[in-house]
Amino acid sequence: MELGSILQFLDNKTILVTGATGYLAKIFVEKILRVQPNVKKFYLLLRAADAKSGTERLRDEVIGKDLFRVLREKHGAGLHSFISEKVTPVPGDISHEDLGVKDSSLKDEIWREIDVMLNFAATTNFDERYDVALGINTLGALHVLNFAKKCVKIKMLVHVSTAYVCGEDAGLILEQPYHMGMAKKGDEKIDINFEKRMVQEKLNELKLEDVPEKEITSAMKDFGIERARLFGWPNTYVFTKAMGEMLLVNFKDSLPLVIIRPTMVASTYKDPFPGWIEGVRTIDSVIVGYGKGRVTCFISGPRSTLDVIPADMVVNAIIVAMVARAKQHSEIIYHLGSSFRNPVTVSNLHDFIFRYFSEHPWINKEGGSVKVGKGIVLTSMPKFYTYMAIRFLLPLKALQLFNTLLFKKYQDLYTVLDRRVKLVMRLADLYKPYVFFEGIFDDLNSERLRIISKETCYETDIFDFDPMNIDWEDYMMNVHIPGLVKYVMK
16 A cells, blocks of 8 residues: 655645644644645544634634744734644534534534544543543434535545553553443443433432532542443543543444554644644653652552653654555554654653753742652552651641641641642542553554654655654653743743
8 A cells, every 4th residue: 555645645734623622633734735745635623612713712722822923924914824724623512413613604614524523522521521532422422423424525534542541551562442331340331322321310410419510520520530440441531532532433334444543642742833732731740740849759550650651753654644545555543652662661651850950940920940859659559648747647647636726726737738738649549540550552553653654755854753763851851841941940
């Protein structure tokens, strides 16, 4: 099979992107608009009440971002007219049928014109409310599939999932589909319709009891974790994403489907420039907390490997996979990560961030530089709990007693510290499966795609996604951490 020209494939194509204000979606849109200005049209689905607010979100949360500065420099004063011609914001919501698109003429136009559809929409919170996560990550995937089937000339649907749908599997994790109802543990099969009914019954029950909204949110978060762990997944996010994959594989019929499973997505490696990032992503919470002097310990299993992949490499792989699928390439699932071919360890990361923030201390709001210590590495959860008990829980108990003796004089301080400690303990519980993760993601399908691309693609350099090209020390010290400092820690 020959890929030929990717730019030629993108020429005159009409593409629908869901979750258009998300991190990867923006990088995808920017890339294509920059390298192939002859793309016919992007329809960008984003949550908005109407066309006016959709246009505002497109301006403020997509095109207005620093990510688009290369495109801005390229087009100058003509950028606005270029974007107006090439990009149409579509107010909608994938948790509804027909993606919640209310404008019937716009909907008909999309169904007539779309060549490729990409689903980036997701809620990635590990402990999202179960009703919200089920609506977006699971049922939303089905709504996207049903919408795609109504597009008369569609060539494929690309669904962006996560490699961590594998749960807590260890060893070599293959690029295989999840079949309907397949649980990670126990004999009971997953019935998605039953899960949907349970969610509704739980919500009705809470509302009948007149439970405050804050407590409903807390109860629905706990319910999601409970259901996920019952079937062998560590959190609501990966459980609902796995169920979303089950629906797509089971109901795709003859529609060509590609499922992309990235690992931990980090800042851009090269494209459109190194180091662009938005939000705190997985390992970044540790890096940011450490740089600000708030994280003094690291939790890591002795055999744990971090699987990190730059965002622009993920986007390049998505584009190459699109072309391959259009050329009848049979693979549908791609792991995009680094643990199999070019792993980075937690101890590597610990060393990189210590060196970086020792040489470039973070400047806080008061103008002072934050000095960081080396910190300690805890190799098991019991060691972490012991550390927390000695460092925080015992002093907190002493403060509680002191506060009681002094008639609640330090109640506000105690409440704040107690809340922080509980948050740390909850986050440790949620992240535990990843800091002690012992799986390696096989990327045979992705490697085949890389080989085909290098041998038969005309623009291999423009669409590089080979993790072997990454020098982790250089990337972390000169690209990723400086990007976090610039875009996240400001």
